[in-house]
Amino acid sequence: MADKSIKKIEVKNLKKSFGELEVLKDISTDVYKGEVVVVIGPSGSGKSTFLRCLNKLESVTGGSIIVNGVDITSKKIDINKVRENIGMVFQHFNLFNNLNILDNLTLAPTQLKKCSKEEARKRAKIMLSKVGLEDKAESYPNQLSGGQKQRVAIARALCMEPDIMLFDEPTSALDPEMVGEVLQVMKELAADGMTMVIVTHEMGFAREVADRVLFMDGGYIVEEGTPEEVLLNPKEPRTIDFLNKVL
């Protein structure tokens, strides 16, 4: 559950444009320690861009984002250090195709000298068993199913021992029968107290796991609140319209 005394992410008046196109117009929100925030909204509403700004995969046009007390929009900070504490899971998994699963998990921790090779391998094996794939350590990404790849991707992010996890539509590229296994891993992570920001179309998951739901449209957060408030009793016409279409 969220600890309202510690802010992990503070977003203030965030703006982001791609050339002429203004994708994020004015976003402000805070994410607390241990909170699970689910971002929903129609495609093109800016949810993925918003998420990618949180670890600066997209540079912002205006406003500020403070992660663990560090303003990541400042040019002076070392963004790589900040990213070590923010895990990210992508829609298309993005496992390193040239490495086997174990090396996928140990590459960043060893390269960044967070720990020795031995320790990294030990931790990688623990993480793999956590996502139920300890027998796949020697496999290559193209030998796994989509669901398995995504679970490996989550394990890879966890090997850096982040305290925030970002999920960018983690189940959108999966066959329906594989969605459950990935959501299960995410539920366990949430239960462990991980701070999570999740962009998803899985409304059932949002209702079950989210502490707070943000509904985005047209570059703004249109409505936010508990899952009951936003998903069951939406007030804004745009939210009602969107939910009618997807539910």
Next chain:
Amino acid sequence: MLKIISVYGTLLLTALGRTLLLALLGLFFACFIGLFFGIMGVLKNRVCNVIAQIFVDVIRGVPMIVLAFFVYFGMPYFFNTIIGGFSISLSALQAGTICLALNCGAYMAEIIRAGILSVDIGQMEAARSLGMTYGMAMRKVVLPQAIKTMIPTFINQFIITLKDTSILSVIGFPELVNTAKNVQANTFMSFQTWAIVGVMYLIVITILSRSAKVLERRLNVGR
């Protein structure tokens, strides 16, 4: 024909050796030039992109024979006479190596640039999201995947460069073609001489492309 082989065989083989030496030297430096300008071409920096593009365009836009004359005669003249105060003189081997390295390097830069761009952007993003630097991500994730797609084109470029050494006969480097010209002048047996030289190139290049195929297969094991 047998007479040419018995009398000039050693001479031609030595010349072939020089051809291979020149090609290897040229390729060696071309790899660095290609990697340097290839990476400049994919960096998120307009200035670097433009510099890389200009290099490639200039070298690709000039015939190698002109480049050879320019490096061998033009550059020393520029430093020694136009600017003055220098006394630079390049051996034919040095000038030839520079020419091949520049020429092949420009094509390699394009091969490397295209190879890097063929790797899904998500690979770089995933590596960066874990906190790895651009350089680490490039070395450990993107380049290993890019190189695999580049290999067939690389082999093709190597073969072209090996054949391009013959152009450097014009600056007097005693490689195979240059030597063969002398053999022909001494014997007047032009058909036999050029047939032998043709077969010599053919053998070397066939060996090269066959072993490259084996290498390509080995690297793709398990993928």
